[in-house]
Amino acid sequence: EAAVTQSPRNKVAVTGGKVTLSCNQTNNHNNMYWYRQDTGHGLRLIHYSYGAGSTEKGDIPDGYKASRPSQENFSLILELATPSQTSVYFCASGDAGWGGFAEQFFGPGTRLTVL
């Protein structure tokens, strides 16, 4: 059974609208992550969290907010969506690991199109 799930799987939004992408994990991992994936850029980290109530900025946080209300749930919020935010978004979870050894487990992705 899938341990990291995302909803919706596909979303079409209008420019200036608010978009919320949701992620749920059953791995009981402390850390959760939001990435976007664009051709030619690989995976880029937007926001991440060390646990419920915590959010941290990743490498490309501008235009995004994050919310971690519980161990299991992590949301990515686009308050004013723009066409440049059209992308595939991945959520991941992982344990804190010394020395970078912690594996990350990814969800299936959400394809967002902003018109």
Add this chain to the structure above:
Amino acid sequence: SQWGEENLQALSIQEGEDVTMNCSYKTYTTVVHWYRQDSGRGPALIILIRSNEREKRSGRLRATLDTSSQSSSLSITAAQCEDTAVYFCATDWEGTGSKLSFGKGAKLTVSP
């Protein structure tokens, strides 16, 4: 950027051939992750190599890590059609133990 100059590589081979994918990074790391992403799915870890290992094998996969040249490679022996995927290397270059930086990836296509 943490990564050497690279664009998304595209590799096409025939079934049964061997293939090697490379990545180079700019900042010291103690571990390199290799992830595989199938079409329409999220990435999944396939092999992880630590700085004291230099080489690690898992089935038909072989990863190497050269900390002196700051580079890693992933080799697949006798590739099969089901090896078709995008392969990413990733490092914890900030040493946080929690954040990974992903390379741009190599798209491998294996034809029958």
